[in-house]
Amino acid sequence: MLDDVDRAILRQLQAEPALTMPELAGRVGLTPARVIRRVDRMQADGVIAGQVYVIDWRALGFAVHVSLRITLDKTVARAFDEFLTAARDVPEVLEIQTFLGRVDVRLALIARDLLDYQRLYRDRILTLPHIADIEALMDVSNVKSDMRLPL
Missing domain, CATH: 3.30.70.920 (Lrp/AsnC effector binding domain/regulation of amino acid metabolism (RAM) domain)
Structure with missing residues (x-):
């Protein structure tokens, strides 16, 4: 299941998908290594299905x-x-x-x-x-x- 930190990571990624891992880590109060592990886990679990560019x-x-x-x-x-x-x-x-x-x-x-x-x-x-x-x-x-x- 997702905890509050996972949800915070997802909220930040939804709002600004181009964030670097260090920027994301700073916004959620974790080290970049811990954020990478959480993002990798959410990708492996299928919570994060991918990244896309939206073209108008x-x-x-x-x-x-x-x-x-x-x-x-x-x-x-x-x-x-x-x-x-x-x-x-x-x-x-x-x-x-x-x-x-x-x-x-x-x-x-x-x-x-x-x-x-x-x-x-x-x-x-x-x-x-x-x-x-x-x-x-x-x-x-x-x-x-x-x-x-x-x-």
Whole structure:
């Protein structure tokens, strides 16, 4: 289990992932060697899954973000597997989620503009296998997007 020091380390890493081990150690009141051991243990235990750089896709010219809610043809035995395999191959698809209920899958995708989205939708999305129904929801604003846990 995590103790208060582990949670303090995680809070600091969530707030500022680029901290060096000596900086992190100073903030949590431990030596760098002890912090390294704790971070290594949390990585080995799967608590820390990795480090990533978050790239702002808007800064790279992608102005459109769309969520597609998709219902699959469940009369086909391998519809889910075949759809998910094909959807993973679409580079503009940033996220794939599966659900229980009327909607089976949600795809989050980006495009440079509406014409690019239209091309992507026609040429790549509508050709994915086993789609029975699809609903597009275009993002207007992102009110909250935070991966930090309340530790």
